[in-house]
Amino acid sequence: MKKILVTGADGFIGSHLVEELVKSGHKVRAFVFYNSFNTWGWLDTLPNNILNEIEVMTGDIRDPNGVRIAMRGIDEVYHLAALIAIPFSYHSPDTYVDTNIKGTLNILQAARDLDTSRILVTSTSEVYGTAQYVPIDEKHPFQGQSPYSATKIGADRLAESFYRSFSTPVTIVRPFNTYGPRQSARAVIPTIITQLLSGKEEIKLGLLSPTRDFNYVKDTVNGFLEIAKRDKTIGEEINIATQREITIGELARELIRQINPKARIVCEEERLRPEKSEVSRLLGSNEKIMHLTDWRPVYSLEEGLNETIGFFRKNMGKYKADIYNL
Known part of the structure; x- marks a missing residue:
């Protein structure tokens, strides 16, 4: 070892x-x-x-x-x-x-x-x-x-x-x-989950159109x-990379569906990045890692989100859902 x-x-x-x-x-x-x-x-x-x-x-x-x-x-x-x-x-x-x-x-x-x-x-x-x-x-x-x-x-x-x-x-x-579990609240998935679990029905986010490979x-x-x-x-x-993409808006709607279907998304100007700084699309190729190693993605997005929600339900005391975390 x-x-x-x-x-x-x-x-x-x-x-x-x-x-x-x-x-x-x-x-x-x-x-x-x-x-x-x-x-x-x-x-x-x-x-x-x-x-x-x-x-x-x-x-x-x-x-x-x-x-x-x-x-x-x-x-x-x-x-x-x-x-x-x-x-x-x-x-x-x-x-x-x-x-x-x-x-x-x-x-x-x-x-x-x-x-x-x-x-x-x-x-x-x-x-x-x-x-x-x-x-x-x-x-x-x-x-x-x-x-x-x-x-x-x-x-x-x-x-x-x-x-x-x-x-x-x-x-x-x-x-x-x-x-996943333990991620800081400055990232988008914890941002959405903590707002939902704190009972908020207006979920504040930035731009919804960018895609990410989670x-x-x-x-x-x-x-x-x-x-x-x-x-x-x-x-x-x-x-x-998983070689699968989802928009931030679609991601937010899926988390809303799982946690509080009554919630709605509100775009907050403070959370918007400068136009030329925002990365509009990320979809990664995993061909190289799968060629060089035995790695394969095991978790679907749905499975990963379910485990992540479970973690945050038990650890909300560690997060400040009322503020925008830079």
Whole structure:
């Protein structure tokens, strides 16, 4: 079994990944964001039999020394630490550069110096911008339509440069929109669910016409694990996608149907993105991942939404449904 570091382990996807790695018998070091409350994010909610098997290390991905210490003795790194909220990137782009680009550089530099055997750098479908053709494969052009996506493009290209310049064993893993239990309220599915479960009959959203390709979080995590198993994925950029799209409006209506059919959708101007920044269509190709690995999506959107609703019913106290979460 390998010694694995997960950065961003306190977050949504990271906590699910840590949990699955422990269940698979790996030794896991979880790198979480230092804070004076000594909280470990979603790791704090894991059962004790899982949590007791994790080595938790607090720090800041922007600090090269802390990153280097965290990576000592590590075989593989799953790098998920990032700032991801698009609206907040309009407000604080400097922070996104420091976290997403410089943070990734810290991982790559340490991996090169420490001869780390494998690094998976987490990308995002937002790097493609609005689809110029569908399904979007890994050869699709990049377009930075928000400061967030621009910094993720920068991080990806740094990862590519280290592979090409120094033979650093990097894979760029590019999930399309992931959803499920533990997701933050700034994402669209938790936004809709929390408003519905709080009893609201006016569900406030932004633009309804964009389409997204939604991965249930367990399928995304399995994509990471399958990619990491194979040496032929080193040096590659690989989508994790269902190759199925749905509009935000259709998604909202399905959740309304499941939770409160009396609710209606209201478009709130505060939630609209600048016209040229909004990504109108994302529909990913999963041909490459299915060719290189044994990965297949297991969960339908309907199944994933059902499990996600169940989680939020039990955890509404952790969410603020009355405010717009940037």
